[in-house]
Amino acid sequence: MTTPQRCLVIVPADEPDVYGRLVAAFLNNPRVFVSRDRRVGDRALRSVELFAVGGGELDPELRALVGDELRRLGVRA
Numbered sequence: 001m002t003t004p005q006r007c008l009v010i011v012p013a014d015e016p017d018v019y020g021r022l023v024a025a026f027l028n029n030p031r032v033f034v035s036r037d038r039r040v041g042d043r044a045l046r047s048v049e050l051f052a053v054g055g056g057e058l059d060p061e062l063r064a065l066v067g068d069e070l071r072r073l074g075v076r077a
Contacts, residue, residue, distance in 0.1 A: 005053070005058070006053040007050055007058060009032060010036070010049045011035070011045075011048050012036075012046060012047065016036075022048075025069050025073060048070065050063060
C-alpha cells in the first residue's frame with residue numbers, strides 16, 4: 001500500500017493575506033501543506049509555487065485539486 005502523495009504550497013513572504021486564505025482553504029486536507037517562503041533577495045519566490053513533498057512530479061489529480069482551489073480564491077500560481 002502506497003502513501004498518497006502530498007503537496008507543498010509555498011507562498012511569497014510578502015503575501016500574508018494569500019497565506020492566510022490558503023491555510024484556511026486547505027486546513028482540512030492532510031495532503032496539502034502551506035508554508036511561507038523564508039528565502040530573501042533573488043532567491044525569494046514572486047508567486048505561489050506548488051511542489052510534490054519528497055520531490056518528483058506532482059500527481060496530476062492533486063495538482064488539479066490544488067489548482068482549482070487557487071483559482072477559486074483568485075490566487076495565481
